[in-house]
Amino acid sequence: MEISVAGTDWKKVVAGLRLGMDGPSEEQEALAACLGFSFAPETPHPVAAAFLRRRAAASLYLAGPRPVDDSEYEYLERVCAETGMQAPPRTAVPSRDILEAWLSVAWARRSVQHLERLEPHVGDVVVVPPLRHGEENRHGVINSISSDGRLNFVGGRNRGARIHRVLRIIRPDEADYDDLSLRAREELAQSDPFPERLTRAQLGVLEPFRVKRRPSAADREALREALDTATSERDMQELLEKHRSLLAGTVKGNHGTWVRRQVRLGSAYVPDFLMASETSAGVSWHLVELESPTARLTNPGNQRESPTLRTALNQIHDWREWLADNLLSARKELPGITVQSRGLIIIGREDPSDRADKIRDRHSRESRIEIRTYDWLLRAVEGEGIASLGLLDLETDDLDVDSWPS
Template sequence: MTETNWQLVADGLGHLYAGPAAEQYAIASELAFPLAPGTPTPVAAALLRAHLAKPLRLREHPPIDEPEYDYLALVASETDLHVPVLEEIGSRDLLDAWLEVAWARRTVQHLERLRPEVGDIAVTVRRRKPEEDRYGQISSISLNGRMNFRGGLGRRAWPHTVKHLAKVGDADHGELLARAREEVAAENRYPERVTNRELALLDKWKVPRRSSLADWRALQEALDSATEERPMQVVLENHPALLANLITGNHGVWVRPQVRLGDQYVSDFLIASQTSAGMRWHLVELECPTARLTNVGNQRESPTLRHAIEQIQDWREWLKTNLLATREKIPGITIDARGLIIMGREDGTDSAREIRDRRSVNDRIEVRTYDWLLRAARRADSMAWGLLDEETGDLEQDW
């Protein structure tokens, strides 16, 4: 379990060295066993176990050696905790109890020093490279006092290892936050892999089937009368299978409409598919079905197509600096997510094959028409793979 309030964690740890619990006093009284009032709770438990070891035939604990005791003495000295001498402790069970108390006291003292809150940036020493600092943005605090950092991957630190804590609003918070996010991205070797908990965040957008005749008919009718982008957005929101069947997803496909990226951008759709390799995301930009892909005469990219390409490039740039926070809502997304632009109709005077191929290879952006989307819907039942995956897998397709 975790907490977001450091004081609650500190209070819970403080009970460990506040004295014996009421139940321990009751047991000691029944056994006529003297239990000093200031005895820490874990130590009281170890003393009671030692007292009952023979009658209850409990496991005997091996004796301790000097290095073990020296470590306890070192941790205890950091918090002015008085511990018995080596000979008085005797067993490893009792030493472990005193060590638990020493760790708790040290953790509480440093929690009180730092007063960490969610969003703060902790600067710690890198374990394997002590000459380098490590940066982590606090997401929660475990009940044992260890601070957990955003990004998973076992990123966490004990309070006593923190050299500096940048609070939200401090002058250096923004710079250190950027470093923390860079570290997470660099350490995550498999960003496409997601947990079941993360997948659960996408449940409402999961598409359970391939596109049907009804989906195709709805798209055809919208396309026959649409003179702007909005009707196409609406029909695809109402019939997400039209987009879902474009992508191969052996373990599921999800279609999210109108996804906000910060305060500046909104993608028309995000499509995700899960295979054994993990999640793959596609950034989808819709344009008007009457728009041209190329300019009349020179066959270069039309202003509308250039705008759509720039939109996807802007989204990727935004992801570069906001990737960690974005993955909390869009698990598995990467900064190089493939782009898909759907615009215009097929027209012999508007051939953009060279443009499409160049953008696919150089920018990982696919450019397709609404007629192509119709064809994908018609052949959905017979497709083992998504049409877009077939085409980007070096299989020749007409469009």
């Protein structure tokens, strides 16, 4: 018997579970008659199937029966007691496959009872007990309902809870829904130990922005010509939008490189570019802020950060703060991004009077923000051999060994 599952409607899930708790089907009764026995009318469908397999085991060369020990049967009794179901006598459970069939019925009955009690819907916030004693309760947002009644949470990767473990469900119209929904998102973002390892579906989100080639002679010449005439950040923004391989050429992912322009982060922030590169270690992101090629990195008098550079640094810090508060929603468009993603500021031209080595080193070391000039960008895409792996990766010692040439 095939059970139809909607995945989002608890009532349909309950209907499917009830089908599995029904008595034997006509087909099962006919097979039993052929084998010379019959079922009691109340024999649940899964149990009938297990008895059929056991009676036909020798003819079908199936494995012999596995005995049931006392602890297994006591567990069955406990689950049955939770649901008000009469446990079968010990003598009616001669093998483990029969016991597991009875357990499937008891589990289904338990799920039905709690689904009908809680009436969960997609989008509800769920509160479940902690994984370890002494920790706080956990939270999740329902994304779907499995055929066995398990609640699956937003974020995937097997996040969810069995329905009988749920302490509380909060609807979108309840007063504390927004606070607990935010808490669920924060817990989700913090619980992912490997956000950089993307699924096939997540890589599909990035696919439209993949850069499929290294910078060409035409790309490099367009950059040289722009640097001869550009007077503003906008000039360089337009150039790099047309020639995305120029930015992609600064990093190298042996499994892919992607460049996105002006992705909106909430209502307040729009980075100039976001770059992602994938190696065997996963995807890493760079937050890119452009400034004018005529801007200085330092003040002429005291060699401290220029106001333009300080503004660019603050921009990246602001983006990271937004990511810290909105990481889950950000990963819908930017899978694998983290609050620790590196920053890259491209500003000004190389000028002997505009020395900023100490400033660069400090921000790279303390804030993971790299400060480079447009002349550096030109060198990065003109390089041959080892530099073709991505000059930024080489300079920041962030290169995966799988990216080295064979």
